[in-house]
Amino acid sequence: MTTTLAGGRAARRQTMRRIRPRRSPATILLIAVWAGAAGVLWLWWANTPSISDNNGKILNAGRITGLLAGYLMALVVLQMARVPALERRVGSDRVARWHAMSGRYTLCLVLAHVFLIMWGYALQAGKGLGDIVQQTIDSINQLPDMGKAAIGTGLLFLIGLMSIGGVRRRIPYDTWYHVHLLTYAAVFLTFWHQLTTGNDFAVEPVAKTVWYGLYGSVTALVIWYRILTPIRLNLRHRMRVEAVIEETPGIVSVLIGGRKLHRMGAEAGQFFRWRFLAPGMRFSSHPYSLSAAPRPDMLRITVKAIGDHSERLRELRPGTKVWAEGPYGALTASRRSRGKVLLVAGGVGITPMRALFETLPGAAGDITLLYRANSTQDLALWDELATIADERGARLMYAVNSPDGARPDISAERLQQKLPDIDKHDVFMCGPAGFAQSVYEALRGAGVPARRIHHESFEM
Amino acid sequence: MRKSHPVRRVVLATAATVSGVVLLLSLKPSSDPASAAAGGAVSPPPVAQESAQGGAQVAGTGTVTGDVAQTQYGAVQVRLTVAGGKITKAEAVQAPKGGTSDQKTALSVPKLNQEAVAAQSADIDAVSGATYTSDGYKKSLQSALDKVKAASSQGQGASQGAGAGNAQAAKTVTGAVAQTQYGPVQVRITVAGGKITKAEAVQAPKGGTSDQKTALSVPKLNQEAVAAGSADIDTVSGATYTSDGYKKSLQSALDQAGG
Numbered sequence: 001m002t003t004t005l006a007g008g009r010a011a012r013r014q015t016m017r018r019i020r021p022r023r024s025p026a027t028i029l030l031i032a033v034w035a036g037a038a039g040v041l042w043l044w045w046a047n048t049p050s051i052s053d054n055n056g057k058i059l060n061a062g063r064i065t066g067l068l069a070g071y072l073m074a075l076v077v078l079q080m081a082r083v084p085a086l087e088r089r090v091g092s093d094r095v096a097r098w099h100a101m102s103g104r105y106t107l108c109l110v111l112a113h114v115f116l117i118m119w120g121y122a123l124q125a126g127k128g129l130g131d132i133v134q135q136t137i138d139s140i141n142q143l144p145d146m147g148k149a150a151i152g153t154g155l156l157f158l159i160g161l162m163s164i165g166g167v168r169r170r171i172p173y174d175t176w177y178h179v180h181l182l183t184y185a186a187v188f189l190t191f192w193h194q195l196t197t198g199n200d201f202a203v204e205p206v207a208k209t210v211w212y213g214l215y216g217s218v219t220a221l222v223i224w225y226r227i228l229t230p231i232r233l234n235l236r237h238r239m240r241v242e243a244v245i246e247e248t249p250g251i252v253s254v255l256i257g258g259r260k261l262h263r264m265g266a267e268a269g270q271f272f273r274w275r276f277l278a279p280g281m282r283f284s285s286h287p288y289s290l291s292a293a294p295r296p297d298m299l300r301i302t303v304k305a306i307g308d309h310s311e312r313l314r315e316l317r318p319g320t321k322v323w324a325e326g327p328y329g330a331l332t333a334s335r336r337s338r339g340k341v342l343l344v345a346g347g348v349g350i351t352p353m354r355a356l357f358e359t360l361p362g363a364a365g366d367i368t369l370l371y372r373a374n375s376t377q378d379l380a381l382w383d384e385l386a387t388i389a390d391e392r393g394a395r396l397m398y399a400v401n402s403p404d405g406a407r408p409d410i411s412a413e414r415l416q417q418k419l420p421d422i423d424k425h426d427v428f429m430c431g432p433a434g435f436a437q438s439v440y441e442a443l444r445g446a447g448v449p450a451r452r453i454h455h456e457s458f459e460m
Numbered sequence: 461m462r463k464s465h466p467v468r469r470v471v472l473a474t475a476a477t478v479s480g481v482v483l484l485l486s487l488k489p490s491s492d493p494a495s496a497a498a499g500g501a502v503s504p505p506p507v508a509q510e511s512a513q514g515g516a517q518v519a520g521t522g523t524v525t526g527d528v529a530q531t532q533y534g535a536v537q538v539r540l541t542v543a544g545g546k547i548t549k550a551e552a553v554q555a556p557k558g559g560t561s562d563q564k565t566a567l568s569v570p571k572l573n574q575e576a577v578a579a580q581s582a583d584i585d586a587v588s589g590a591t592y593t594s595d596g597y598k599k600s601l602q603s604a605l606d607k608v609k610a611a612s613s614q615g616q617g618a619s620q621g622a623g624a625g626n627a628q629a630a631k632t633v634t635g636a637v638a639q640t641q642y643g644p645v646q647v648r649i650t651v652a653g654g655k656i657t658k659a660e661a662v663q664a665p666k667g668g669t670s671d672q673k674t675a676l677s678v679p680k681l682n683q684e685a686v687a688a689g690s691a692d693i694d695t696v697s698g699a700t701y702t703s704d705g706y707k708k709s710l711q712s713a714l715d716q717a718g719g
Contacts, residue, residue, distance in 0.1 A: 045484070064484060121557060
């Protein structure tokens with residue numbers, strides 16, 4: 001297939017030449033975020049000559065939290081703008097976790113800001129903490145843009161409430177998603193009061209310009225990558241369902257045809273967000289990994305029927321139009337730093353691993369796939385995997401529960417026994433969170449450094 | 461893939477934010493409590509903030525921020541933009557907020573700003589219906605004007621020579637370029653209290669044997685210039701042309717510093 005060289009040192013050198021691990025830009029981005037926060041604090045510092053009393057302390061604490069919230073709000077939106085550098089280099093999963101984390105933190109800052117400022121205003125007007133509600137109503141009525149800000153803040157808290165773990169699990173994904181889209185409205189509504197009543201922006205034209213620049217560029221990125229880029233992609237490639245194949249009970253593959261699909265630049269290990277324009281499905285889009293290397297005329301996804309959406313996939317008719325956004329995901333060959341690779345798949349997590357198993361460059365014996373499933377019947381795509389293993393001299397192993405239901409032993413010792421040089425491997429892993437966690441610990445125990453374990457997880 | 465501890469993260473983030481905010485607040489100076497006791501009298505200008513920039517600012521365009529004046533409804537603080545000794549702009553950096561104060565501030569502050577620029581003093585009319593704000597405004601304005609005065613009287617002592625940064629500080633003067641057979645020579649001196657405290661060559665002949673001669677002669681000439689306090693210094697033997705050029709440029713620098 002990819003190489004005709006026999007195994008051995010020469011072959012390994014040949015492979016190594018193609019391996020140039022790309023560093024994730026995460027560190028640089030985090031430094032930039034901190035520098036921006038420092039700049040925002042400096043803005044407050046420069047505009048506050050002195051703080052006279054407790055009232056001033058409360059008001060200024062409110063200003064600091066407000067400024068930071070305004071700054072972070074822009075970043076929280078930016079994290080979901082589907083910027084390729086974030087989605088493909090940092091990894092969609094990691095960015096989504098950042099988004100959730102910073103979103104929660106920002107909401108807390110907003111809460112602190114509202115409370116502190118209203119308390120400070122109440123004190124200024126000679127009232128106490130008890131009059132804070134009346135003060136809030138007065139301020140909304142009298143200050144410019146405060147009505148908008150109040151509605152926006154209300155929306156933000158509604159969105160935050162619906163994203164709390166327990167609440168979110170109880171409501172359908174689509175409802176949650178569409179409410180979450182209201183964030184854009186909320187951010188727009190809260191933006192204006194920052195400029196008109198914000199102490200630091202009302203007097204400083206430079207600060208005002210910087211703030212417009214921050215929010216303006218985030219808006220531009222959102223419009224470009226969330227709206228225009230998908231429109232262009234779908235107009236160009238015109239994807240349709242070609243066929244739906246049942247792989248094992250409960251796991252189906254969907255073949256998707258289109259024009260010049262190789263031009264989308266998708267790599268094995270990546271995923272798209274799919275929207276099938278069939279009745280009842282057109283309003284929700286879901287991320288599914290490619291389960292085979294992309295071909296110029298064909299893409300394939302393999303999905304386990306666990307939810308509403310994935311259940312309906314098996315009823316898709318050939319010819320159904322498909323709206324896709326992507327490719328996203330950083331679990332690709334570019335993460336690799338060594339010649340030898342171990343792929344670990346748990347259940348339907350086989351999909352990106354199957355694509356990587358086929359395409360990762362390597363000599364015979366370099367690539368190993370470990371496939372964990374409940375039983376041999378659940379080993380979806382097994383025949384294909386066996387064929388690939390045969391053709392390229394790769395190793396294929398599976399671990400299933402014993403007939404009495406006992407879990408297979410995936411421990412550090414067992415892994416070392418199977419792959420004596422496991423500490424020289426790069427490991428790519430995809431599977432349910434619990435499985436991934438236990439395998440991760442076993443791998444670390446077997447001497448694989450953390451930086452060479454590549455894992456994608458969408459658990460928050 | 462590291463194990464996450466959500467609770468620990470929440471505690472850490474909260475602790476870091478609260479202590480950061482408290483630290484920032486406590487680092488800010490509070491205005492003199494004595495002034496508040498004296499019924500909102502203006503406190504003397506803070507030393508650290510304005511005086512360092514004061515001398516340089518007043519000569520050209522600069523902003524001066526008055527002290528905070530406390531009123532019943534909140535703090536008032538005025539910032540002036542001064543150009544050529546005149547107030548070109550007045551604005552309130554702080555003004556009462558919240559409740560009905562917002563309306564009053566919105567009504568009175570623009571008027572007060574205009575009056576301040578028109579009157580060029582703190583002798584301005586109070587805006588009716590916003591007496592407290594007007595009073596606070598006038599007090600803060602007066603303190604800003606005091607600062608402008610203090611800074612400009614300080615500035616008068618300073619020489620207005622090019623590059624003069626501050627009244628008390630030394631100033632540097634660069635002499636004219638003197639052409640010699642081997643290349644240009646230019647001297648820069650630092651003058652403080654009428655004396656040369658430092659002399660250096662910004663330009664000197666270069667290339668070929670000139671490098672050696674420059675290396676030999678310039679340090680000596682620098683020393684002589686500081687010792688003599690004038691351009692009447694000895695020529696370094698073997699570097700006559702450079703010495704002559706040095707003396708010419710030094711004389712021109714001294715002329716500038718003297719005039």
